Amino acid sequence: xxALERHRKLSAIWASETGxxxxxxxxxxxxLGRMFLFTAFLFFIIGGxxxxxxxxxxxxxxxxxxxxxxxxxxxxxxxxxxxxxxxIPTFEGLAIYLLPKLLGTRDLAFPRLxxxxxxxxxxxxxxxxxxxxxxxxxxxGWFMYPPLSSAIHSPGINADFWLIGITFVEISAxxxxxxxTVSVLKYRAPGMSLEKMPIFAWYALVTALMILTGFPPLIxxxxxLELERAFGLPFFQADLGxxxxxxxxxxxxxxxxxxxxxxxxxxxxxxxVLPVMCRTTLLGYGWxxxxxxxxxxxSFGLWVHHMFTTGIPHLGLAFFSAxxxxxxxxxxxxxxxxxxxxxxxxxxLHLPMLHxxxxxxxxxxxxxxxxxxxxxxxxxQAHDTAFITAHLHYVLFGGFVFPIFxxxxxxxxHFTGRRQFFRLGELAFAxxxxxxxxxxxxxxxxxxLGQRRRISAYAPxxxxxxxxxISSVGSFILAIGIAMILIDVLLHVFTARRSRRNPWNASTLxxxxxxPAPAYTFASLPQVSSRDPLAxxxxxxxxxxxxxxxxxxxxxxxxxxxxxxxxxxxPEMHVLYPANTRLPIIMSAVTxxxxxxxxxxxxxxxxxxxxxxxVLAWKWVRSLGLRDDPAMxxxxxxxxxxxxxxxxxxxxxxxxxFLLTANGTFFAALLFGFAFLWTVAPGWPPPVWFTPSVxxxxxGVAGAVxxxxxxxxxxxxxxxxxxxxxxxxxxxxxxxxxxxxxxxxMLRAPAPTEHAYGSTLLVLGxxxxxxxxxxxxxxxxxxxxIRCGYTSAKRRAAFPIVAxxxxxxxxxxxxxxxxxHLSGMLS
Amino acid sequence: xxxxxxxxxxxxxxxxxxxxxxxxxxxxxxxGPGAFEGWPVQRVVLISxxxxxxxxxxxxxxMLYQPRFTAPAGLLRFVSRAGGWTGLVATVWTLFPxxxxxxCT
Ligand code: HEM
Ligand SMILES: [Cu+2]
Numbered sequence: 057x058x059a060l061e062r063h064r065k066l067s068a069i070w071a072s073e074t075g076x077x078x079x080x081x082x083x084x085x086x087x088l089g090r091m092f093l094f095t096a097f098l099f100f101i102i103g104g105x106x107x108x109x110x111x112x113x114x115x116x117x118x119x120x121x122x123x124x125x126x127x128x129x130x131x132x133x134x135x136x137x138x139x140x141x142x143x144i145p146t147f148e149g150l151a152i153y154l155l156p157k158l159l160g161t162r163d164l165a166f167p168r169l170x171x172x173x174x175x176x177x178x179x180x181x182x183x184x185x186x187x188x189x190x191x192x193x194x195x196x197g198w199f200m201y202p203p204l205s206s207a208i209h210s211p212g213i214n215a216d217f218w219l220i221g222i223t224f225v226e227i228s229a230x231x232x233x234x235x236x237t238v239s240v241l242k243y244r245a246p247g248m249s250l251e252k253m254p255i256f257a258w259y260a261l262v263t264a265l266m267i268l269t270g271f272p273p274l275i276x277x278x279x280x281l282e283l284e285r286a287f288g289l290p291f292f293q294a295d296l297g298x299x300x301x302x303x304x305x306x307x308x309x310x311x312x313x314x315x316x317x318x319x320x321x322x323x324x325x326x327x328x329v330l331p332v333m334c335r336t337t338l339l340g341y342g343w344x345x346x347x348x349x350x351x352x353x354x355s356f357g358l359w360v361h362h363m364f365t366t367g368i369p370h371l372g373l374a375f376f377s378a379x380x381x382x383x384x385x386x387x388x389x390x391x392x393x394x395x396x397x398x399x400x401x402x403x404x405l406h407l408p409m410l411h412x413x414x415x416x417x418x419x420x421x422x423x424x425x426x427x428x429x430x431x432x433x434x435x436x437q438a439h440d441t442a443f444i445t446a447h448l449h450y451v452l453f454g455g456f457v458f459p460i461f462x463x464x465x466x467x468x469x470h471f472t473g474r475r476q477f478f479r480l481g482e483l484a485f486a487x488x489x490x491x492x493x494x495x496x497x498x499x500x501x502x503x504x505l506g507q508r509r510r511i512s513a514y515a516p517x518x519x520x521x522x523x524x525x526i527s528s529v530g531s532f533i534l535a536i537g538i539a540m541i542l543i544d545v546l547l548h549v550f551t552a553r554r555s556r557r558n559p560w561n562a563s564t565l566x567x568x569x570x571x572p573a574p575a576y577t578f579a580s581l582p583q584v585s586s587r588d589p590l591a592x593x594x595x596x597x598x599x600x601x602x603x604x605x606x607x608x609x610x611x612x613x614x615x616x617x618x619x620x621x622x623x624x625x626x627p628e629m630h631v632l633y634p635a636n637t638r639l640p641i642i643m644s645a646v647t648x649x650x651x652x653x654x655x656x657x658x659x660x661x662x663x664x665x666x667x668x669x670x671v672l673a674w675k676w677v678r679s680l681g682l683r684d685d686p687a688m689x690x691x692x693x694x695x696x697x698x699x700x701x702x703x704x705x706x707x708x709x710x711x712x713x714f715l716l717t718a719n720g721t722f723f724a725a726l727l728f729g730f731a732f733l734w735t736v737a738p739g740w741p742p743p744v745w746f747t748p749s750v751x752x753x754x755x756g757v758a759g760a761v762x763x764x765x766x767x768x769x770x771x772x773x774x775x776x777x778x779x780x781x782x783x784x785x786x787x788x789x790x791x792x793x794x795x796x797x798x799x800x801x802m803l804r805a806p807a808p809t810e811h812a813y814g815s816t817l818l819v820l821g822x823x824x825x826x827x828x829x830x831x832x833x834x835x836x837x838x839x840x841x842i843r844c845g846y847t848s849a850k851r852r853a854a855f856p857i858v859a860x861x862x863x864x865x866x867x868x869x870x871x872x873x874x875x876x877h878l879s880g881m882l883s
Numbered sequence: 884x885x886x887x888x889x890x891x892x893x894x895x896x897x898x899x900x901x902x903x904x905x906x907x908x909x910x911x912x913x914x915g916p917g918a919f920e921g922w923p924v925q926r927v928v929l930i931s932x933x934x935x936x937x938x939x940x941x942x943x944x945x946m947l948y949q950p951r952f953t954a955p956a957g958l959l960r961f962v963s964r965a966g967g968w969t970g971l972v973a974t975v976w977t978l979f980p981x982x983x984x985x986x987c988t
Contacts, residue, residue, distance in 0.1 A: 250886070251958040342958050346965030353894035354973060357901050369987055371908055374980035379901070382976055386969075623886045623959070731906070735913050 057609070059601045062579050065610040070162075070575035072636055081636040083167035086573050088174050089153025090471070095178055096145040101542075102185065103137035106130050108535055111495070115528035117516045127512035128195035129214070133188050135198030136218065139314065140225050141181045143456055144267075147321040148173070148232040150463065151260045155236065157566035158254045160245025160584055162577045162617040165238040165707050167633055168676065171640035173231035179648040180224030183655075187217040194218035197510060199307050200281070202292040202300045207285045213655070216285060219278040220655045224648065226271050226278075230718050233267035236260050238710045241622040245565070246606060248584040249625040254564050255338060258345050259324025262352045263317055268714055269356070270313035272722035276729070277306035280819070286657070289808055289815035291729070297812035299737035301366060302729055308359035309725065316355040318452060320348060322459035323390060326412055329466045330394055332562045333409040334401030337588065340393040347386035347393075354383045364435045373432045380430035387423060391416075406560075407481045411462035414489045418454025422447060425500070440510075443503025446496045453492055461488075461541065466560065468548060473571035475555030480544040487537030494530025498523050557597060563588035568597040580605030580692070581618070584625070606692045618691055619700065619707065630689035630697040631707065634679065643672045674837065680708075681846035706853035712860050723868050726823065730816050730875065741883065742813035744806040748880035756797025756873045760866035763790030763831070767859040777849045781842045787862055788835030794869045795828025801876050817876050824865075824872040831865040834858045889954050889963040893943050893970025900936035901977055907932065912987035933978045940971040 057065075072082035082088060109130050113121045122130065152170055156163050164170055187193045194214045196205040205215045240261040244253070280291040281303065290296035292303050331338045338344065360368065360376040394416075403409060425447040429435045438444060469475055502523045507514065514520055558567035568590055569578060580603045586592050593599070603609065606627075607616050615633035620626060650665035680701075688696035700706045734740060763786075770783035802821035808814040838858045841847050847854060911925045944967040946952040954960040 342961040342965070345958070346962050346969070349890065349962065349966060350894065350969040353898060353969070356898055357973075357977060369908070369912060371980055371987075372905065374983070375901075375905055375977060378980060379973075379977045382973060622884075735910050 057603060059579070059598075059603070062603050062608070062610065063574065063601070066576040066579060067574060069610055069613050069615060072575065078636075080641050081638045083171050083634060083636060083640070084575055085152050085156055085164050085167065085170060086575060086577070088170045089149050092145055092149025092152055092174055092177070095174075095181070096142050096149055099137050099141040099145070099181060103134055103142055104535065104538060106134035106137065108531065110134060111528040111531040113512060114514075114524050116525070117514050117518070117521050119513055122512065124512045125195065126191075128197075128510075129188065129191070129193040131510055132195050132197055132218075133184070133193050136184065136194065136222070138452070139198060139318075140222055141177075141184070143318045143452070144229055144314075145177055146460060147263060147318070148177075148229065148236075150321065150325075150460075151236050151264075152232065154467070154566060155239055155257060155260060156243065156577055157569065157573065158256055158564055159240065159243060160248060160565045160578065160582050160589075161239075161243045162581070162615070163243075163633055164235050165243055166235055166711060168637065168640050169231050169235050169711075172644050173228040173235070175641045175644035176231070176647060177225055177228035179644060180221050180228070180651075183224070183648075183652070184217060184221045187214070187221070192217065199311065200303075201307075202281060202284075202303050205281065206292060206300075207288075216282065216655050219282040219285070220651050223275055223278045223282075224651045226275050227647070229267050229271055230715070233264040233271075233718070234711050234714045236264035237268070237714045238707060240264070242619040242628075242707065242710060243617065243631075244620050244625055245582050245584045246618070246620060246627045247625050248620070250623055252584055252587045252625070254587070255327040255341060255344060256324040256564075259320050259327070259348055262348045263320045263324075265717075266313050266317050266320070266352050266355070268718040269721045270310050270317060272310075272718050273306045273725040274310035276722050276725045277303055277310075280306075280729070282654070283815070283819070286654070287809070289818065290810075290812050291733075291815055293812070294738055296810065297733065297737055297739040297742055298815075299733055299812075301363070301736070302732055304363050304366065305359065305732065306725060306729065308362045309356075311362065312359045313352075313355045315451065316351055319455040320351070322415075322456045323348070325459045325463040325466075326394060326415065327390075328564065329408050329462055330412055331397055331401065332466075332560050333406060333412065334398050334403045335561075336397060336401030337563075338393070339396040339400055340389075341587070343389055344393050347389040350386040351383060351390075354379065354386065358383065361430060361435075364432050365439045377430055377432050381427060384423065384427055391420065406465075407476070407485065408462040408466040410482065410485045411458045411465065414485065415454055415458035415462070418450055418458060418492065422450025422454050425450060438503060440508055441503035442499045442507045442509055445509045446499035446503060449492075449496050449499075453496075461485075464545065467566075468545065469555050469559050470566060470571050470573070472549050472552070473554055474548060474552035475559055476544075476548055476552060478544060478547055480540055480547070484537050484540035484544055487533055487540065489537075491530050491532070491534030491537050495527050495534055496530075498527035498530065502527070558590065563591035565589055565596075568600060570597075570601070578605070579603055580608030582606075583693075606695070608692050616689075616691075618697060627691065627695060627697055629700045629703050629706075630691060631700045639672065639676055643669065643676070646672060670833065674833075677837065681841060681844075682851055683845065685848055685850045701853050702850045703853055704856055706857070708853065708857050709860065712857050716860065716864050719864070720868075723823065723871075726820065727871070727875070730820070733812050733816065737812065739811070740813070742806070742811040744811075745813075745883040746801075746806055746817060746876055746880035747804065748877040749800075749804075750877075752797050752800050753873055753877045756794050757870050759790040759793030759795075759797065760870040760873075761790075763787045763794065764859065764863040764866050766790060767855075767862045771852070771855045771859060774847065774852055774855055775849055779842075780847075780855070781839060784835055784839050784842065784858075787858075788832050788839065791828050791831035791835060791862060791865055794866065795825050795832065797873055798822075798824030798828060798869060801873065805876075813879075817879075820872045820876060824869040827861075827865040827868060831858075831862045834861050886954060886959050886963075889947070890959070890966045893940060893967045894973070896936070896939055896943070897970045897973045897977075900932065900939075900974065904929070904932055904936070904978060904981060908981070929981055933981050936974050936978060937971070940967070940974050943967055944971055 072078035072084050072087055113119050192214050194217055196215055203209055240257050283289045284291050290298045292298045292300045327338055357379040361380045429438055502520050507520050579601045582605050617631050618627050619629050619631050621628050646665055646668040653661035682701050686699035690696050766783045766787035770780040774780040798821045802818055805817040806814045808818040838854055947964050947967045954963045
């Protein structure tokens, strides 16, 4: 087969529908990555326009431009849009577009999940923007502190848009994080061990793991606050056994890691682009990987530094002050590794390099002011002033926007297959750089002079007039610069000449293909033997196009790839991808309906929407079944691999593990909340305790014990060729009994609207019930698969997945029952 | 999985001990008389888990240098030892305040 013929055949197999219809049914990471990035930049423009409005308002004292109500909405939406709708999705989009190419495979692990995540993001983001257009946008600041954001002080629907819209968007972040984690661990080119992985993949892996453990506390906080607002469960109301500080803990348990979730991908871009710009290799690969991991962990021990002024004990201050200064070390390690890389190589001042230099200057200043505010007495002075806003922009703009601009200019030829030819970019960089520093250096100064953040007006006597004017002028220079970058990019996309392949002479795999990338990504998969494959084999692209790698022969219209052992990169299984489908967009629309009906208080739609989600999920997994035992699959080079339906740990198992990691964090945060309220909140002990029932407890725990044991038996029987159906049904019933015990707990929770104790039990019971239903549904699904002949001793991949969920449900369910009944007995 | 476990264990233990000791301090302050001057029971209760946490980190690091437990040579060995050192340094540095000042105010 000639290269061209192979290209045609593969394109026919992998292509999305043509025209705009393709947007709705595509599951291809090339399309979805671009759609993510495009949407994220639309939100960046919206957020940027809001920033301009802020600076217009603050340019003069006693400004009459916007009243306080509108101003509150503007800065809240600016922060929210930038953090949730621009920064995180940009990372997701970049990772979705790049990872399969960097890793030498054809797509991500779960293509339909990618699409689902995108549509959740698009719909959730749109909800927030629509609210803003109608003037009912959230206005409680991007961290939504209660009691300000509780029903008493924010009676309108504004705060609900934040809580529900952001939760909807977070679903997309969790989906993308599961996707990225499994893809990096399992979907790589043969031979690409962890050691040989491109550095960006390490960063993406660490970031995705952080999303999985960082976002659940915020989702929990949002759920609890929404429950308080909608149904009066007083989690954050101090007079009813709640505590508004609980929100601050949950929010910053998310919020601080969030800062690193934003910074780490940007650092990944720098570690990828910088060596190419310096014509050398990255110095200290191992050090950088270790530093990224250390940073990820340490960042989870810092959250209280956002609460230094809430009157926590001195020991807490000292604790978190110490931890906050410590993170400077791994950050410093990375910075020094980059400086060393520049030292070692011969830096060339291309456009991406300029933005990297902009990053260095800005981020280092932001890091230094960060160490300043980690020192408690200084923070007591600077807290909630413009100094903090200036600091956070140095970190976010310096640590994210500059690197992303560098990345855009670096990968633009890859996106378009063209080369840059206008020199507008250099001028734009100069404007962005100087505009940024004028704006925010001035804001440090205003903050030190006492200007608080989030104020819509100030008096001439305050003495901040000139500084604010300078800052506003700077922000307009910045805006012009960003507009020029956009124009530059558009000119490039529409007018530039075609470029040769790999214009930067980079050594990573994404350049070993035609650009713009074809739908199938690689015509055949490379065998990787070094960290810089293209440096070793400059002709790799041609070899792969000729089909000399793995899976070079298109067959039967199948979308094929292979998965590897996570540590060694040894090929492990043969994977088939699903075809184009509208299921993801429909599913996320129904998910959106669920959230929207909660928001608008159309409660009768809620169960309908939930049922819709269940039906669609059923359809989603049903299409994965195989009627007959698959043979070993030839993947080329005389290698035969088992089909993913016949392995113990299929991709779905890995996906479940990481989804349950996120879920477990959510549960742990819920238990933390319970313990926190019990020990710290005023208004405890509650007036009435839960009446414990030995019978309910025993029954529920028995169900929890039996279900996983029965699943294990089902797995064993199935493997031995015996009928597993009965054991699966036992497992299903065990989960159902556990669910009934949790439902009883919910029904008997003492007066949930009168004290946070009862509300917490209600939520705990609800969590147990919800999971018991999921486990029972999964058991039912498996039983049907068995009945209809979709499983066999060989086709066994579904069993361990269901077993995993059942086990999770049992563990959490038993803890819930014990926590509730024991609390009743102790009293 | 073992490779990943080896890398993550030390920082994970640090995070658990850090949060647990912070929580323990909160509980002691809620239930006890308040200030702990000198060496009252509470102080001992608070400082012993710190020593335990440090000991765990030392043992882990020691194991990472033993041929029997260490990762295969190369990147994974380097990164897991770096993780071990991170855990130890973070434990000593961030829990030190407990020894220096364990007041409730
Ligand atoms: C495009 C240039 C930008 C300008 C001129 C700008 C300007 C501002 C200003 C003046 C404030 C203070 C509002 C106040 O306290 O009254 C603010 C707040 C904020 N900005 Fe930006 N910003 C920009 C970009 C960004 C980016 C890229 C991010 C994040 C990735 C970001 C995140 C935030 C956050 C989180 C807040 C706090 C909102 C709150 O107090 O609730 N900004 N911005
Ligand atoms: Cu922080």
